[in-house]
Structure formats: structure tokens, C-alpha cells
Amino acid sequence: MVCIPCIVIPVLLWIFKKFLEPYIYPFVSPIVSRMWPKKTTQESSDKDESKVDCKGTDANGLLTKEPTEVPDKKKD
16 A cells, blocks of 8 residues: 555646746746856866877776786796
8 A cells, every 4th residue: 555645745746847837937046046156167278188098098997007918827
């Protein structure tokens, strides 16, 4: 048996989202944008810093400081 709040809460949320939010959002959005202003991100002048070449990575994709060599298991 399902409890009453498990049925009522999703129905109320659906009603709010479908019918009430389109009318409430235009009034609430300016208030919220003043409370939490968007933070501007500064673009770096050198955009090539974020690009990494795959040649300097190991098998897991992590950067290595020096090239790694695969040792031979049998050396004569």
C-alpha cells in the first residue's frame, strides 16, 4: 500500500509546474536574479593552455612527466 504523501506530493508538484509556474516565474525571476547574480568568468588570453596532447599520457589517460616504456618480460 502506498502512503498518501507519496501520491499527493507528485500530483501537487505536477500541478504547480504545469499551471502555476508560468504565471509565477515572471514575478519571481527578477527577485532571484538580484539575490544570486551570475558570476562572470574571465577568459584567459591564452586559450591553448587547456588543450592537452594525448602523447604525454599513460594508459589511464593521466599525464606523465616522462615517457614510459613497457619493459620486456623476458630478457636474454
